[in-house]
Amino acid sequence: MSSVTDVAPVPATRTPEGTPRRPRKPRSGALLGLLAWLIGFLFVVPVLWMVLTSFHSEEDAATNPPSLFAPLTTEGYQSFFGVGAGTSPWPALANSLTASVVSTIIVLLLAIPAAYALSIKPVRKWTDVMFFFLSTRMLPIVAGLLPIYLFAQWSGLLDNIWLLIVLYTAMNLPIAVWMMRSFLAEVPVEILEAASMDGAGLLLTLRSVVAPIVLPGIAATSLICFIFSWNELLLARTLTGTVAGTAPVYLTGFVTSQGLFLAQVCAASFVVSLPVLIAGFAAQDKLVQGLSLGAVK
């Protein structure tokens, strides 16, 4: 530490004003680049380790020191998709897919018109509406859990995937409204108005002006809503059981150790995370915008 901080000021004191400090740049630049690589590597190591372990046999997975170069096998995946944890993971994966995809579609159907009414033809006090949506995302889910549970019990919707779909829709709607608004706000309104004057131009305008701006926005919004729904545990854990349980709920079956099962845990974790990894890398450029509720571009 001290050596790093000592090095930096030295050239600064030597340089008179205006002298370009070129000579310092390459060396420290390369070092800092190396440091960035090192930190990036440290952060990704657990994931790499998970993937590597998932392709080891249970015996090779549980060695100390770790066996990096053990032969690769798909045993972990076989026992995960087979009878590993007692029940097949396919229903859970299918439930997660249903809950995430259907709720994302409903979110879009609700959010796009709402975003339109908040940007292109804004209602009065539209900023207040925006902040109302945002404030609902900030209230903790756990505080609404009991009434939702009692309602589900009363209406017979416990362990029903549609209940999760409705709740995930409500959970993601604020994010989607904020994101979609920030995309729609980029649409040049004058061109839209001019196009609506002569009806023939409207379709063309939609296709050539609106679509290029809005479609990537819709894609990014759906990917982020998908990720949040896919990841959710507390609601799914409380409100579903054997029928509608989602993939994260299935994963909680691995919380307690069961003998030699590390390769299987890693395989399960990797399989369940794979859709999020794919969606996340696909939405990489828009990830910040979604996570910061559209506040940062």
Add this chain to the structure above:
Amino acid sequence: MSTTLETGRGRGQQPPAPPPAPPSPPSGGALRRSADWARRAPLLPALVFTIVVTQLPFVVTLIVSFMDWNAYYPDERGFAGFGNYASVLTDVNMRRAILVTVILTAVVVLVSLLLGMGIALLLDRQFRGRGVVRTMMITPFLIVPVAAALLWKHALFNPEYGLLNGTLTAIWRLFGSDDAPQPDWITMAPLISVEVALIWQWTPFMMLILLAGLQSRPLDVIEAARIDGASAWQIFRYMTFPHLRRYLELGGLLGAIYIVQNFDAVFTITSGGLGTANLPYVIYQTFYQAHDYGRASAAGVVVVIGTIVIATLALRTVSTLFQEENAR
């Protein structure tokens, strides 16, 4: 909350004729009203849906929090006044849970903000493979939270075959020693273990927001300062940091809102044991296992109050960024 009210009042004070609305029809009352409703129509489904699904449960929670209601004793249901709040705030476990929630949130947010800022500053420079490093950095955030917690619990922290102790053994072997320390990380430092796993997942989040902040700096001004002989530290202290401040606030507050609610990591890594139970976990237990609905609701209201404090600050920050964005 207050932000909303303030802007609302600000708008309300404007003269009744709407000056900014661009194509306002000649305002005959009925005509204007129907035009208003035409504007509102696309908004209503989303708004009504959100109010019904997110606001109604909280109202019910608030009511139940003043009731004696345990599903195991259905006959004893009745009004409890502030009894549940008194027991929440005096119960040792609940107080411990409040403390754990505060510590967990503060530590995870602060450490991941600091790490995130350091890494964002590193990634803001040009170097070979910058895109690859950025992608590597994002990866932890894209692991399903339960899976990430399982990964840390079983594959990294496990005292017998976890990667941490395995690495220690390998290093010690390298120097010809066979008695490498093999700590049982989770038992030894349960809360820190949970925090480490969460910091690993949340640092990328902070890094992304701060990197976006860094890249929105006015580069010409910084270049001018550099030509005028400002040192790297001076540029950071007087130009970069003030610019980043709002992004630091945003990252910190949004992170806090998510981490206050954290359930997955506590549930998976320690199952709330060893003194790591935070409020969401205790509420889940009180309601789901002990079926004490009244107390669980009172604890829920306590979390909401805590969150509103953070959320009000967060909304204010978002609002400032938002207004700048729209003023541009």
